[in-house]
Amino acid sequence: MxxxxxxxxxxxxxxxxxxxxxxxxxxxxxxxxxxxxxxxxxxxxxxxxxxxxxxxxxxxxxxxxxxxxxxxxxxxxxxxxxxxxxxxxxxxxxxxxxxxxxxxxxxxxxxxxxxxAQNLVKDIITGFFIIFEDQFSVGDFVRIGQSEGVVDEIGLRTTKIKTWTGEHHIIPNGNIQEVINFSIHNSVAVVDVGVSYEGDINLAEKVLTELLERLPADNPEMVKTPELLGVQNLGASDVVFRVIAEVEPMQHWAIARKMRKAIKEELDKNGVEIPFPRLVMYSRKEKEEDLVKE
Incomplete structure (x- = not known):
């Protein structure tokens, strides 16, 4: 010690x-x-x-x-x-x-x-032009390659995107070849409505037109009154009408869901049938008995 x-x-x-x-x-x-x-x-x-x-x-x-x-x-x-x-x-x-x-x-x-380090230089130069040209900004909803989400951060070397499910994508700026920006201009909500062949097509058009006139009062996100474009498709079991609505940027998904609910309730209220898949079955035994009787 x-x-x-x-x-x-x-x-x-x-x-x-x-x-x-x-x-x-x-x-x-x-x-x-x-x-x-x-x-x-x-x-x-x-x-x-x-x-x-x-x-x-x-x-x-x-x-x-x-x-x-x-x-x-x-x-x-x-x-x-x-x-x-x-x-x-x-x-x-x-x-x-x-x-x-x-x-x-x-x-x-x-x-x-x-x-x-050519890739690093490429990332920095591309990042500079992204910011200088204002191609997209923090908070914009964009699609870059396979990544789609809200821009969380833009740097001179990388861009960070957060998807709606929580994934955080970090993309080198030099790899950004094409960008789709959903947040700059107004969006368009598209809703297809099927009506059965047995139903009254003219009544369905009238009901939809009257409903669309009332929707903007309850949905301020709509820029103008939705439009009924007419018959979009003749399906296997239904006549498909297409409805579009111009809305504020990034509001098309929410408005489309609200429109589907309102259209379903309005058609049910007026007795217009929305078709569902049907399966018709024939009995072979009954068919043979009918042939014997003949």
């Missing part, structure tokens, strides 16, 4: 004699202060960015709410990267490393790596 105490005493004396403890302590304090300062700067910077876009409608250069959300997130991410990269350089300097030589070496290595 005494030997262990003596060893620790010698180690402590050595550290104190060479001022190692003081150096380590000062370096630790500097690192903590640098990280705390970086955290404070990012918080203040994010607040300034939000304040900058808060009065977007009052300034001479107005932008859409979609573009505001995209640029806000992009500027916040850029600020965080720059601040913490600077903090990392300052931490290296506080540890006594030659940052200038390190950066020069990193620049040469980066130049060599850059020739093999």
């Amino acid at each position: 005494d030997w262990l105490i003596n060893q620790w005493g010698q180690i402590f004396d050595y550290l104190a004699e060479h001022q190692i403890l003081e150096t380590v302590g000062l370096a630790t304090v500097r690192i903590i202060l640098i990280l705390f300062g970086a955290w404070i700067i990012t918080r203040i910077g994010k607040g300034l960015i939000l304040k900058l876009f808060m009065h977007r409608k009052k300034g001479p250069f107005t932008i859409s709410e979609r573009r505001e959300a995209t640029l806000t997130k992009l500027l916040e991410n850029t600020l965080v990267y720059m601040v913490y990269f600077t903090a990392f350089i300052m931490i290296l300097e506080s540890l006594g490393l030659q940052v200038g030589a390190l950066l020069a070496g990193a620049g040469i290595a980066g130049l060599a790596i850059g020739f093999g």
Whole structure:
């Protein structure tokens, strides 16, 4: 036990004699202060960015709410990267490393790596043009390849999409070849209604027309009164009418469901039959008996 105490005493004396403890302590304090300062700067910077876009409608250069959300997130991410990269350089300097030589070496290595990082450069350039041309923004509902959902984040390198079932797709911008944006223009809700051949077609048209005139009053998402286009198809057991309604962006699914329910209730109320699959069975034995009787 005494030997262990003596060893620790010698180690402590050595550290104190060479001022190692003081150096380590000062370096630790500097690192903590640098990280705390970086955290404070990012918080203040994010607040300034939000304040900058808060009065977007009052300034001479107005932008859409979609573009505001995209640029806000992009500027916040850029600020965080720059601040913490600077903090990392300052931490290296506080540890006594030659940052200038390190950066020069990193620049040469980066130049060599850059020739093999063509996909990264392609991602960044494509991401820049996506943001610059406002092809889509945060909050838009888009389809990119096999991914379909709400844009959660747009960066210079990747785009993140969240599907309605919760999956989070991260797509490199360089892989984006074609984008379908559902959130820019008005949508169209399409509903096909089947009426049996035995039913009164003219009555069905009259009932549908009167119903469509009343629907906008209860559905403010409809831009104008829905239209009955007429007979769309002559099916195996029904006559199919097509109804369309121009609605606000991304409201076509909800409005289509409401229209189907209202149409079903209205047709039932007026005695118009909506057909269902039927199966007619013939008994072979009865058929043979009928032939014998003849």
